[in-house]
Every structure is written in structure tokens, then in C-alpha cells.
Amino acid sequence: MTRASKTRVEMPRRDPKERGTDFKEVxxxxxxxxxxxxxxxxxxxxxxxxxxxxxxxxxxxxxxxxILKGDFEAADAKIxxxxxxxxVCGRVCPQETQCEQVCVLARRGQPIAIGMLERFxxxxxxxxxxxxxxxxDGQQAKPKYKERxxxxxxxxxxxxxxxxLAGYGYGVDIFEALHDTxxxxxxxxxxxxxxxxxxxxEVEYVKSLGVNIFxxxxxxxxxxxxxxxxxxxxxxxxxxxxxxxxxxxxxxGENLNGVYSANEFLTRANLMKAYLFPEYDTPIKVGRRVAVxxxxxxxxxxxxxxxxxxxxxxxxxxxxxxxxxxxRIEEIENAEEEGxxxxxxxxxxxxxxxxxxxxxxxxxxxxxxxxxxxxxRRRPVEIPGSLFTMDVxxxxxxxxxxxxxxxxxxxxxxxxxxxxxxATFDECGATSIPGVWAGGDIxxxxxxxxxxxxxxxxxxxxxxxWLTEKREQA
Amino acid sequence: xxxxMGAAEVGGDVMFKVLEKDLLAENIxxxxxxxxxxxxxxxxxxxxxxxxxxxxxxxxxxxxxxxxERGTLTLIIQAVGKSTRDLVQLESGDNLRDVLxxxxxxxxxxxxxxxxxxxxxGIGVAPMLPLLRAYxxxxxxxxxxxxxxxxxxxxxxxxVEDLSDEVIIMTDDGSDGEKGLVTDPLRRMLxxxxxxxxxxxxxPARMMQxxxxxxxxxxxxxxxxxxxxxxxxTGMCGGCRVSxxxxxxxxxxxxxxxxxxxxxxxxxxxxxxxxxxxxxxxETCQTFGRE
Numbered sequence: 001m002t003r004a005s006k007t008r009v010e011m012p013r014r015d016p017k018e019r020g021t022d023f024k025e026v027x028x029x030x031x032x033x034x035x036x037x038x039x040x041x042x043x044x045x046x047x048x049x050x051x052x053x054x055x056x057x058x059x060x061x062x063x064x065x066x067i068l069k070g071d072f073e074a075a076d077a078k079i080x081x082x083x084x085x086x087x088v089c090g091r092v093c094p095q096e097t098q099c100e101q102v103c104v105l106a107r108r109g110q111p112i113a114i115g116m117l118e119r120f121x122x123x124x125x126x127x128x129x130x131x132x133x134x135x136x137d138g139q140q141a142k143p144k145y146k147e148r149x150x151x152x153x154x155x156x157x158x159x160x161x162x163x164x165l166a167g168y169g170y171g172v173d174i175f176e177a178l179h180d181t182x183x184x185x186x187x188x189x190x191x192x193x194x195x196x197x198x199x200x201x202e203v204e205y206v207k208s209l210g211v212n213i214f215x216x217x218x219x220x221x222x223x224x225x226x227x228x229x230x231x232x233x234x235x236x237x238x239x240x241x242x243x244x245x246x247x248x249x250x251x252x253g254e255n256l257n258g259v260y261s262a263n264e265f266l267t268r269a270n271l272m273k274a275y276l277f278p279e280y281d282t283p284i285k286v287g288r289r290v291a292v293x294x295x296x297x298x299x300x301x302x303x304x305x306x307x308x309x310x311x312x313x314x315x316x317x318x319x320x321x322x323x324x325x326x327x328r329i330e331e332i333e334n335a336e337e338e339g340x341x342x343x344x345x346x347x348x349x350x351x352x353x354x355x356x357x358x359x360x361x362x363x364x365x366x367x368x369x370x371x372x373x374x375x376x377r378r379r380p381v382e383i384p385g386s387l388f389t390m391d392v393x394x395x396x397x398x399x400x401x402x403x404x405x406x407x408x409x410x411x412x413x414x415x416x417x418x419x420x421x422x423a424t425f426d427e428c429g430a431t432s433i434p435g436v437w438a439g440g441d442i443x444x445x446x447x448x449x450x451x452x453x454x455x456x457x458x459x460x461x462x463x464x465x466w467l468t469e470k471r472e473q474a
Numbered sequence: 475x476x477x478x479m480g481a482a483e484v485g486g487d488v489m490f491k492v493l494e495k496d497l498l499a500e501n502i503x504x505x506x507x508x509x510x511x512x513x514x515x516x517x518x519x520x521x522x523x524x525x526x527x528x529x530x531x532x533x534x535x536x537x538x539x540x541x542x543e544r545g546t547l548t549l550i551i552q553a554v555g556k557s558t559r560d561l562v563q564l565e566s567g568d569n570l571r572d573v574l575x576x577x578x579x580x581x582x583x584x585x586x587x588x589x590x591x592x593x594x595x596g597i598g599v600a601p602m603l604p605l606l607r608a609y610x611x612x613x614x615x616x617x618x619x620x621x622x623x624x625x626x627x628x629x630x631x632x633x634v635e636d637l638s639d640e641v642i643i644m645t646d647d648g649s650d651g652e653k654g655l656v657t658d659p660l661r662r663m664l665x666x667x668x669x670x671x672x673x674x675x676x677x678p679a680r681m682m683q684x685x686x687x688x689x690x691x692x693x694x695x696x697x698x699x700x701x702x703x704x705x706x707x708t709g710m711c712g713g714c715r716v717s718x719x720x721x722x723x724x725x726x727x728x729x730x731x732x733x734x735x736x737x738x739x740x741x742x743x744x745x746x747x748x749x750x751x752x753x754x755x756x757e758t759c760q761t762f763g764r765e
Contacts, residue, residue: 177708179525179532179572187710216574218708222511244710248722255715255722255741257748264711272531272705281531281557282705283752357744404709406727 008110009038016337020307023191023275026334035120039067042112045104050114053102055454058082060099060114067117076125079118084163085202088185090119091194093450094328126201144169147235147467150228152219155183156449157240157440159206160456166209168464174211177218183242187271190301220407229435236435236463239422240456243441244404248397253351258287258359262302262398269305287393290314291362293348294398295325302396303340314340319347319367319380351395362390401446421445428462429455437462489569493546498629501553502597503562510545512575518604519581519731523707525572531557534704536601537576550600577707578730583608587671590614593656593685595621598677599630601699605674606637615639619659625650657684664692675734683739690735698734700725700742717741
């Protein structure tokens with residue numbers, strides 16, 4: 001075997017100028033030679049720090065060894081022992097703060113590109129199956145147990161919980177309020193970062209395990225959650241409804257036309273495919289100058305969508321400095337490469353409208369960083385007399401999301417915390433109601449796809465253990 | 475296939491079938507659709523979001539009537555943009571792609587209300603019917619003022635008459651009933667000292683606004699039903715935000731019913747018009763009617 005390269009592979013990406021004009025995927029994925037070369041760098045450590053850095057404990061060294069053998073489908077199957085959505089995770093997980101951060105090679109700044117390899121394996125396996133004309137490859141077994149489980153929400157938490165429960169041997173029904181599956185994977189993350197065909201394939205895989213998915217069912221409204229359990233139809237339930245309540249800034253002018261929540265802007269573009277208007281019926285309006293308020297991944301997504309919809313100038317407006325930006329470094333780089341501007345240490349004070357009630361400008365103040373606050377980050381403080389006006393005609397508010405109360409307020413006896421998130425009482429996400437678990441953003445507030453998946457996985461285990469105990473006692 | 479649930483037990487791939495379709499007036503249709511789960515839970519004030527096809531918009535429509543036993547919903551649709559035109563192209567036996575509901579906070583029927591004046595214009599009569607039924611059932615006396623541009627555009631008049639103790643018809647051109655606006659008899663009755671416990675005004679935003687201006691003068695509590703632009707209808711997008719006493723609310727989950735005296739109607743009208751220049755291609759959302 002040749003001596004492995006010391007340098008981490010780089011993800012080939014499309015040219016920023018070209019990619020900024022369409023919605024095709026930005027990151028191109030690795031070719032087999034590059035993937036194998038990267039896999040050769042893996043030390044195959046016995047203590048596997050990477051696995052403990054993964055919220056769903058993907059057997060990382062094992063799948064990488066299978067890449068080395070050239071058996072990409074076996075590598076995919078190895079990942080799927082723990083992770084039902086590898087093509088998604090390979091694209092959107094923040095590996096740099098998880099598995100790759102604790103990689104032994106990270107000490108030299110060159111951790112194994114685990115995320116890129118995960119995506120590579122998933123894409124290779126999918127292509128191979130397609131070439132053979134095979135559909136999704138789950139092993140659908142007749143449920144071993146008679147208890148059925150209801151899962152509320154078909155986002156990453158719900159899909160993962162469902163897949164694991166099906167694996168344990170339960171019949172599982174997922175209920176989704178929107179007309180399509182995937183939750184934030186569908187309505188939130190744009191096509192150029194996560195193609196919807198990938199989401200379709202991953203959802204098909206979960207269904208091939210025997211999971212039913214019912215769309216257009218808003219549990220709490222269409223079906224009464226309490227009845228679903230009390231009728232005995234479902235032995236247990238998992239709530240993974242996500243963070244579906246957009247926060248606004250509560251500054252004057254926020255209801256002007258041209259002010260969107262990031263949720264609305266991205267839902268129009270992603271779920272409703274407004275970027276294909278008028279082929280698709282839902283419209284979206286983007287002006288020439290767009291300000292996106294906030295600096296998380298959602299803000300980056302909104303800014304890059306605005307750019308692709310034809311905005312001439314898109315600025316991220318953030319009250320802290322670059323260091324505190326919550327978005328992944330990779331996404332900030334992608335955005336900057338495409339020409340997104342950063343207006344840091346800037347806080348909006350007021351949005352101004354024209355005589356047609358449309359946004360024409362935004363008044364902001366400059367900030368400086370003061371003493372650290374409760375989050376440990378230096379608190380931004382307004383610089384007196386620094387008010388200035390930005391000429392903008394579209395404002396997208398991406399300052400986070402809270403807990404959507406639609407379901408949680410309609411569940412008898414469900415304890416919520418002070419932010420309206422569902423309170424959980426053990427690491428599996430048990431709630432105040434016996435037989436009901438919860439996980440993902442509805443318990444934690446807005447977080448990552450993979451942490452929601454981890455929560456779904458732990459809840460599945462919690463549900464299985466609880467039902468097993470009940471069966472043994474009976 | 476992902477299963478669209480509604481018309482059968484869990485497990486079937488179910489669409490939402492159009493059972494009946496009638497033309498009520500020019501471009502105004504009544505459709506009865508199969509959606510048993512929604513029908514079983516629907517209450518006065520609730521709405522649904524429907525989609526005609528895979529490329530279609532999500533269209534919010536008030537539930538005008540529901541039949542839990544039959545598993546059906548009655549929707550009144552005014553075809554004014556692409557999406558609503560596509561919707562009314564469907565015939566009996568065709569399927570809607572999606573129906574989600576019942577959405578919104580159901581109207582609270584106040585048992586202390588003994589006498590109601592119901593003001594409705596355009597297709598605002600459609601969302602009014604469930605409220606009339608509910609107050610009728612609660613034993614309240616109902617005076618209805620039903621307005622339209624002309625006689626041909628008066629819809630659901632028999633239903634209103636069945637549910638009301640008194641009906642006043644108003645048309646802009648005098649082709650039926652009195653010539654004038656719905657606010658004329660409203661003001662007249664209040665000035666003559668007629669006593670009501672509640673006014674309900676549903677119709678075009680400007681009509682609701684004018685009605686609220688009149689009732690405000692007489693301190694008559696007034697309920698309105700707002701038709702904002704929305705996408706998901708579950709509180710997720712915030713597109714439907716309205717100012718209620720200066721505070722932002724989401725019409726989809728906090729409403730669609732609100733205290734009419736607290737609503738910023740000017741803002742509502744301006745927000746409703748945001749996509750008007752794109753309506754040639756696709757109509758965004760006419761929940762309850764439009765001038």
C-alpha cells in the first residue's frame with residue numbers, strides 16, 4: 001500500500017459565478033479515486049473517537065474500511081445500520097463540530113473528510129441500485145409486535161425514529177401536516193444544498209422498511225392526538241414537529257410588503273418551488289437589494305436563494321461579529337464566494353416603506369462588542385449616534401424559530417418549558433405523558449438535522465424498551 | 475407513494491374527490507368534496523388549504539358547511555386567478571391533490587348573545603353560514619344584511635333566509651333589494667336604537683372595515699373573518715400576519731376571526747395586494763372573497 005496522503009481532500013464545487021444563477025447542487029461530490037485516497041488516510045483507530053462524536057453513532061471506521069475495499073454498497077449498508085439518511089447527513093451535517101472535530105487527525109488540522117465520504121457512499125450505492133433498476137432496499141418485514149407507533153412529523157427526527165422502530169419490529173405510521181414529506185429537509189434546505197431527489201430517495205428508503213406516511217394530517221386538528229392513544233390504536237407516540245414558529249424582530253415596519261420570515265421565503269422557494277414560477281403556481285418576489293437579518297445556516301440559505309432569484313445585492317445583517325456567526329464556516333464561505341455581503345455589527349432599528357406599503361429602506365445602528373453575556377458571547381452594544389440607512393427592497397428575517405404551539409397546546413397533560421418547547425425527562429426524550437416521547441427542534445429549539453436524528457433514534461430505543469417492559473409484565 | 479389521508483381508513487392511497495359542483499353566479503362555484511377526517515372535526519370558523527395539482531398553490535378556503543356523517547365539506551370558490559380557476563375546472567368525480575384541515579381557531583359561540591346582526595358581502599356569505607347555523611342553534615335572533623354588486627351576484631340567499639329572522643338585501647345597482655351599501659341599513663338600524671349583542675361582518679376587507687367603523691360608533695362588538703395571504707396555514711410561515719391592536723398576529727392560527735375594532739384593515743388590504751401583479755400567472759390566495 002502506498003503511503004497515504006497527509007492532506008485532506010477538498011470537495012469539488014461548482015464555480016461561484018455559474019452556480020449563483022441556478023438551483024443545481026453546489027458541491028459536486030467525490031470521484032471514487034479521491035474517495036479511496038481519502039479513506040486511505042483513516043487510521044482506523046481502535047478507540048474510534050469519531051463514533052462518539054456522532055449523535056447517531058455511525059460506525060465510521062468500519063464504513064471507511066469498506067470504501068478501501070471498493071465495496072461502496074456494503075459501506076452504505078454499514079452506515080444504514082445506524083443512520084437511515086446518509087445522503088442527507090453527508091450533505092448537511094456540521095461534521096466539523098462533531099465526528100471530524102474529534103478525529104485524531106484533527107489535531108494536525110486535517111481530519112478525515114467523513115461527511116464527504118458518507119455522501120460519496122450514499123450516492124454510489126443509490127446510483128448502483130438505480131443502474132440495476134432496483135428500488136429502495138429496506139428489508140420490509142411483517143411487524144414482529146402488535147403495538148403500532150404514531151410519529152408526528154416527517155422531518156429528520158420522525159423519519160429516523162420511524163426507521164429504527166420499524167427495525168425493532170413495530171408497525172409505524174408517520175403523520176405529516178404539509179402535503180409532502182421530509183419536514184425541514186423539504187421546506188427549509190434549498191435544492192442547491194440538498195436536492196429534493198435525495199430527500200425523495202431517503203424517504204423511499206424509510207418507507208421500504210414498512211413505515212406508512214400520511215400527508216395532509218395536522219395532528220391536533222385533523223386527528224385528536226389524545227384519542228389516537230386513548231383509543232388504543234397506537235401504543236406509543238413520538239412528537240417531532242420541529243421549530244415551526246418564525247421569530248420576528250418586533251421593529252417598526254416589519255409588516256411591510258417585502259418583509260418575509262425566512263420560513264416563508266424558503267417554503268415558497270423550496271416546498272412550493274416558486275423558483276420555477278410560473279411553471280409552478282406559487283409566486284415569490286425578490287427585489288434588487290435584499291437584506292437578510294441573522295447569520296445562521298437558515299440566513300445563509302435565504303441569502304443564497306435570494307441571489308439565485310435575481311437579486312443584485314444581498315447582505316447578511318448581523319449584530320455581532322464574524323466570530324459569533326452561528327452558520328457553518330463552509331456555508332459562510334459558499335455565500336461569500338457567491339457574492340453575498342456581510343454587514344456585521346449592524347442591528348436593524350426600523351424598516352421604511354414607500355407609498356405602496358413596500359419596503360424601500362432599513363434603518364440600522366452600528367454595534368460594538370461589550371462584556372460576555374449569559375451565552376458566553378460578547379454582548380453587542382449600540383454605538384450612540386451611529387444610525388444609518390440601507391437602501392433595500394426586500395428584508396428576510398432569519399433570527400430563529402420557536403416552538404409551534406399548534407399540536408403542543410392540544411395534548412392533554414403535556415408539559416412544556418418556558419419557551420414552549422416540549423419538556424423531556426430522560427435522555428430518550430420521555431415526556432410528561434407515559435407512552436409519549438418527543439425529540440428534535442420541538443424539544444430543543446432550532447438545532448441541526450443530525451441532532452434531531454439522534455433524538456429520534458434515542459426515542460425509538462426508549463419506546464422499544466418501554467413496550468418490551470410492558471410486554472414482560474403482562 | 476406517500477399516502478394522502480382523508481377519505482378512508484389509514485392504509486389507502488386516497489384522494490379528495492369532488493362529489494358535487496354547481497355554478498352559483500358568474501365565476502362563483504359551490505363544491506362538495508370528500509374529506510371525512512376534516513369533516514369530522516370541522517367547526518364554525520375553520521378553513522382548509524387545498525391544492526389542485528402537483529404544481530399548484532396552497533389555496534385557503536373557508537369551510538362553508540360540513541357533514542360528518544357523509545364525510546363531506548362544502549366550499550365556495552370564486553375563480554379570479556389561475557389557482558382558483560384551475561380548482562373550478564375540476565368536475566364531479568375528479569380529485570383534489572391535497573386537502574388539509576380543519577385549520578384556524580374555531581369561532582367561540584357566546585351563549586349570552588341573544589341578537590346578532592350579520593353583515594356579508596360578495597362571497598363572504600360562504601364563511602358566514604356556519605356562524606349563522608351556530609348562533610341559530612344557540613337560540614339567537616339573527617338579522618342578516620346580504621350585499622352584492624348586482625342581483626346576479628347574490629349567492630346562497632335561500633340558505634341565509636333559512637337561518638335568519640330577517641334578511642335585508644342590498645345591491646350596488648338596485649337590481650334587487652335596496653340600492654346601496656351593506657353599511658346603510660346597519661347604520662340605520664343602530665341609529666333607530668335597535669339593540670344587538672354582536673355584529674359579524676364577513677366579506678371584502680373594505681366592506682368589513684366600513685362595517686366596523688359603523689359598529690364602533692355604537693360600541694357594538696364586531697367579529698370579522700380575515701383573508702390574508704398564507705402558505706402553510708399552520709403558523710409556520712408568518713405570511714398571514716395582521717396587526718390586531720398594534721400587535722402582530724397570524725391569521726391562520728390566531729384567527730381567522732378577530733375583534734373587528736382592533737384590526738388594521740388598511741394594512742390588511744395592502745398586504746393582500748402584494749402579489750397582484752403576478753396574478754395573471756397565479757392567484758395567491760382568496761380565502762373568503764374579494765371585491
